[in-house]
Amino acid sequence: MENGHDPVRQLRYLPAIGASYGVEVLDFRALRSMDTRRRRVRPQRPDFHVLALISSGTGAHEADFRSYRLAEGSAVWIRPGMVHRWSDVEACEGPLILFRTGFLTGFSAAEAAVAACWQLDRQRLDLALLAAEHLAREHDAAVRSPRLASPALLSHLLAALILRALPATAEPAEAPRADARSTEVFRAYRAAVEEHFTDRHHVGEYAQALGYDVRTLTRATRAAAGIAAKAFLDQRILLEAKRLLAHTDLPVGSCARRLGFRDTGNFTTFFRRQTEMPPTTWRTEYGAPASRDH
Known part of the structure; x- marks a missing residue:
């Protein structure tokens, strides 16, 4: 699939061994460590969701023909099928949450109106990072002690994180609220x-x-x-x-x-x-x- 641009890499959801709960929690430091060949800077198309929060640093990201500057408080939501690339995340820190389509159940339609990248103020960012940390701790516990694993709990914590991270304008002001x-x-x-x-x-x-x-x-x-x-x-x-x-x-x-x-x-x-x-x-x-x- 080439036409002078970099080929699009098709990414499948392949969780780490012992972490097959439909969701996985990483961070930008781990991404850089795993991706020594810097494939992240080339176009890729995942078949899963990626939610990222920038806790510190600056960088850049592209998704479906739009470029975004990343800074402290940036939130990124890559949906399945999006063609995107991490243009520059060498100085970015923060959590990366990967999850399968269908893992997040019972969620409202508000996410349909959310852009691929938006900005959170300091208070909302702090609360979103706390929610991400809670999800990460529960995920780590599930991996270390499978008897404690609860996909339902992980799904609810993911939903709480997304609700906390969504911008205040997630639903268009001019549109009636969906019942x-x-x-x-x-x-x-x-x-x-x-x-x-x-x-x-x-x-x-x-x-x-x-x-x-x-x-x-x-x-x-x-x-x-x-x-x-x-x-x-x-x-x-x-x-x-x-x-x-x-x-x-x-x-x-x-x-x-x-x-x-x-x-x-x-x-x-x-x-x-x-x-x-x-x-x-x-x-x-x-x-x-x-x-x-x-």
Whole structure:
């Protein structure tokens, strides 16, 4: 998967021996120690979540075509499928929490509106670091003494940490607060989009498959994510299109087919409508060399 940029490394969740509880607690010091070849600075795409807190130091991070400066109080949440790289974390300290999709249960839809990186004030950072330390201690106890292991406890501590670390603006101010029913509907829609966005491009298809009408999906998505169901779906397709264009040497026509478009023309129309430029132009402006577009 090369086009002049570094190839994207696919990362699978592989916990340390004895630590297979669906969550693992590391820190930046351990990351640097394990990664002597500095693969962290090259693009990678994990199939798990990474939550990081910067307790001290400065650095840089990139996630899905956006660059972020890291400093004391920075929080980073890398979701499964994101293409990211730790551009510079040589001076960063703080915890790194890795966890599988599905390990965090019963969580609200607020995380859908959270950026890949945000800033915590000193008080919120201190409380988040305490929550991370509690999770780390319980995880260490589970590894050292399996009879004390409690995945349910670890899941609750992870949820507490994320709730403590979420920015105050996790839910859009202009969007109505999602009730339990809307949250349930949105979570089902979001999961279905993630599974089928390459072959279902119409909200009506998801509504039929999930047993809701389109208006219900739209209300739930707007309440949880601040945008309509169609816009949410289009954004997911567009993000994957950008990933393919930036991190592979696939011709535009092949990208179109991978994303479920009938032909290159339809894909180009969609991409232009979303970005105001054709995919070949976006690929060039991003910095990748011209591909074999045929």
